Amino acid sequence: MHNIELETKDLIIRKAKKDDYKSLLKNYWSKEKTAKFMLWKPIFTDAEAIERIEKTIDFEVNKPCFIITEKSSGESIGMVGFIEEQPQVYGDCGLGIGCDFVGRGYGSQVLSRMLQYLFYECKAKKVIYTAMKENVSSNSLQKKFNFSYVQTVQKTRDYDNLNYEMHIYELTSENYFKTQNQ
Numbered sequence: 001m002h003n004i005e006l007e008t009k010d011l012i013i014r015k016a017k018k019d020d021y022k023s024l025l026k027n028y029w030s031k032e033k034t035a036k037f038m039l040w041k042p043i044f045t046d047a048e049a050i051e052r053i054e055k056t057i058d059f060e061v062n063k064p065c066f067i068i069t070e071k072s073s074g075e076s077i078g079m080v081g082f083i084e085e086q087p088q089v090y091g092d093c094g095l096g097i098g099c100d101f102v103g104r105g106y107g108s109q110v111l112s113r114m115l116q117y118l119f120y121e122c123k124a125k126k127v128i129y130t131a132m133k134e135n136v137s138s139n140s141l142q143k144k145f146n147f148s149y150v151q152t153v154q155k156t157r158d159y160d161n162l163n164y165e166m167h168i169y170e171l172t173s174e175n176y177f178k179t180q181n182q
């Protein structure tokens, strides 16, 4: 299930492979700027990246969770994932693009293609998107896709006990298909 490859203009969204660890380490996992608003801890060594890619590969099984690669360079540059929290309700477990690759429209391409996949192919009724309050780019990204604000909750990040406020947004299939038909 979800063992597929999705394509956008500039990107391939696909399952992680063992040898992705090097480019994910270089472009994504070692970037503290990227990790600032995410739940994973930055890592800096090959050994840590090999361990993380193995966990990633296992985690992605049977879930709409993928890595993001750039077509032009062939580099792995980020990750995106959703979890079916309730039947036909998918919540994000992170959308991130390495800081050297942001601001080029890639985040929009990924979210657009993922929403298309979730609503058309997985028959989602609702997709939930979360962003830390201070995360301007992530809060801007969801706006482009007609999500509605639901609530803000207090959370604590596991690895460093950071207390943060998380904005929760949702997009119903009804609202998604409305914008598709405009």
Ligand SMILES: CC(C)(COP(=O)(O)OP(=O)(O)OC[C@H]1O[C@@H](n2cnc3c(N)ncnc32)[C@H](O)[C@@H]1OP(=O)(O)O)[C@@H](O)C(=O)NCCC(=O)NCCS
Residues within 6 Å of the ligand: 033, 034, 035, 037, 038, 093, 094, 095, 096, 097, 098, 101, 102, 103, 104, 105, 106, 107, 108, 109, 130, 131, 132, 135, 136, 137, 138, 140, 141, 144
């Ligand atoms: C959030 C993230 C995925 C957005 O990806 P991106 O490739 O930079 O996004 P885009 O270039 O498609 O931009 C999306 C929209 O947000 C806006 N935006 C992006 N960064 C912005 C910023 N710093 N300030 C204001 N607006 C911003 C863009 O203008 C764009 O809107 P537009 O098309 O109407 O101009 C990316 O910045 C990222 O991975 N950040 C680090 C990890 C993270 O915080 N992930 C989210 C937590 S789950």
